[in-house]
Amino acid sequence: MERLKVYGAPWCPDCRQAKKFLGEHRVPYDWTDIDQDAEGLRIVQERQNGGRTIPMVVFPDDSILLEPSNDELATKLGLTLQAEREVYDLAIVGGGPAGLAAAIYAAREGIDAVVIDKSSLGGQAGVTERIDNYPGFPDGVGGADLAERFVTQAQRYGVELLSAVSVATIEPDDGHVAITLGTGQQIEATAAIVATGSTYRRMGVPGEDDLIGAGLHFCATCDGPFYKGAHELLVVGGGNSGLEEGLFLAQFADRIRIVQRGPALTASQLLQDKVRAHPKFEIHTNVEVVEVIGAGGKLTEVVGRDRATGEELRWRPEAAFIFIGLDPNTGFLDGSIDTDEWGFLRTGDDFQTTVPGVFAAGDVRAGSTKQLGSAVGEGIAALLQVRAYLQHHHEMRTLSINT
């Protein structure tokens, strides 16, 4: 196979993910660290009209993929990734903390399970720089390290783990669950756990789509170091994520401007106190971003509007980081399972959705706390409910065969 070129930086979690995926599938590539290689940075900016989204993967036909998921890389490389069998007790859709916790418990319970993840196993935890609130790690733990530990533990129990394969549909089928994979493969399971997590919400304002990766970002730990020595960085969102990431960004810039649409910050009091006491922070509440403007492929201006007075506000930060919530990864279900108004899957106390045999756990579940520890707990709790469901299912089948 001809060699690929991967442009990135050592601190970028998506770059690590892409390199890991290529390594695991023995795809040869040349790595360029654009922090160290000025020519590499020039090539990245030239291919992206001034933007510098990484990783940027250049294929032998000279086409590029920016920040590709493993699924996208596999498709582009023509890799066929298949589930080993067609029938399982349990299909776990999503291999983040919730899905992997469920998988570890499934294996220990003797439940024949497969985990299917469209990207890398480990989910959001795997791309998080550092996790400081997960019990058992008094000094914190790197997200990739923690994800690796989950995966190793699941592998130790022999769970089938499939990454870079998306689930396209889940449908009830005569007392079973029929699952179609993005590759077209069909599998059947007695039960399924949907643990597909969530992704960052966008602002939906003019200019946004063109500037993502070129001054607009969703991850401070990933992209903040690009802006060392910046005069100003802007953070959209005054919740926990916005303030936490803003505090992280403060090491790179002279000023951090927080823009919050609602009338007050919604982050924990502790975070609010920290930010208010910090000399670099300026806070605007009741102000919404209405437009982002760029020139030469770079963010040049953010336009805000005071929602009370209608006054227009204009700022010229080097970059804006957006933390305005999460959208559930439920689009592939196409409304076949009942959700709340934001699209998160509704379940009963038994973690079962409105489709019999289909359970939900972790960030994708309505009412979940969007925390790693809770996602793990929900994965375990859902699995224990699946165990009861499978036992009941088995008893009913035995009964119907014997009568």
Ligand SMILES: Cc1cc2nc3c(=O)[nH]c(=O)nc-3n(C[C@H](O)[C@H](O)[C@H](O)COP(=O)(O)OP(=O)(O)OC[C@H]3O[C@@H](n4cnc5c(N)ncnc54)[C@H](O)[C@@H]3O)c2cc1C
């Ligand atoms: C930058 C960042 C920092 C964070 N820091 C912390 C922290 O410090 N402490 C904390 O408690 N929490 C933190 N979190 C939140 C925590 O990571 C999440 O709550 C947790 O990962 C949720 O786990 P999950 O398994 O429910 O979902 P996810 O981790 O989102 O995993 C879902 C998985 O499903 C896969 N998937 C999606 N759609 C499909 C499909 N159609 N087919 C197959 N697979 C699919 C995805 O690829 C993904 O791997 C952080 C999150 C982020 C993004």
